[in-house]
Amino acid sequence: MPDQSPKTVIISGGTDGMGRATALERLAKGDHVTVIGSNAAKGRALLDQVAHANLRFLQADLSSIAETERVVARIGEQHDAIDALALFANRVSPKRKETADGLESTFALYYLSRYLLSFRLRPLLDAGSDPVIINVAGVGNTAGRIHWDDPQLRRRYGQVRAQLQAGRANDLLGVMFARQAGSRARYVLYHPGFTRSGANSHPNSLVRGSIDLLAKVFAREVSEAVRPIVQWIDHPPADALSAIDRGRRVEESLKTLDPDAAGRLAAYTETLLRNR
């Protein structure tokens, strides 16, 4: 029997890896869960496999602003309130790709979709019972930075550079949401550590094989990595912002959580959205 009343949970990147595992755990607790992914066949397979009336799938390419906005509108039609938003969607891109909006794809998917989902779903979260947003990225890692002179990485691109920049942008997203959104929703930045997920999505089969091999030896089980996420949905931390790196609290004084940089990124992001 569930120990709480059922929650309404939205999961970006919920068709695979840690997002999928979180979706299944929350369904088992009686929640209503909507998962978002870009691959319609994967979404259909999940619906068939789980065969649970409380599971919904929304197909959308979250690297597109219009698609993310369509998803926000659809969620608004389906729900009056949501209790948890868990953000997992990400994909590495060995070569620089531009989205239809003219943005570097890692920035668009890994950071901007999370910005849009966090801020645009805020009214529904504020109508939730004990709302929480969990952004699963790499908080605590101080490698990488926002390349203010070239945030779309037009002059110099590398997949690690792009991942690290978007990871640092997600750190700042947590800071800006907690400071600016005026929301009841608590924001949790979570770094799960090296986990046995995600290797399948790498486009290069050699890299896929190597990650898979390393993961078998060094990575955590997916169920272990998502355990705190599943718990935060029942019991959000009290603070407006929490940053947790593999079970350890990250001090808000860490340079990657700098409020001035968060303000600068918020201004850059709003300008991007206005001028598109």
Ligand SMILES: NC(=O)c1ccc[n+]([C@@H]2O[C@H](COP(=O)([O-])OP(=O)(O)OC[C@H]3O[C@@H](n4cnc5c(N)ncnc54)[C@H](OP(=O)(O)O)[C@@H]3O)[C@@H](O)[C@H]2O)c1
């Ligand atoms: N795995 C690790 O070791 C590790 C370590 C630290 C941090 N993290 C972070 O944890 C998060 C989850 O990682 P994971 O390993 O669970 O990832 P994963 O198994 O690769 O799953 C990624 C999810 O994102 C979705 N997705 C990818 N591109 C999308 C798009 N354009 N639009 C919508 N959905 C899209 C995928 O669905 P579709 O295929 O259907 O699009 C899938 O459901 C990521 O942000 C990752 O950076 C992972």
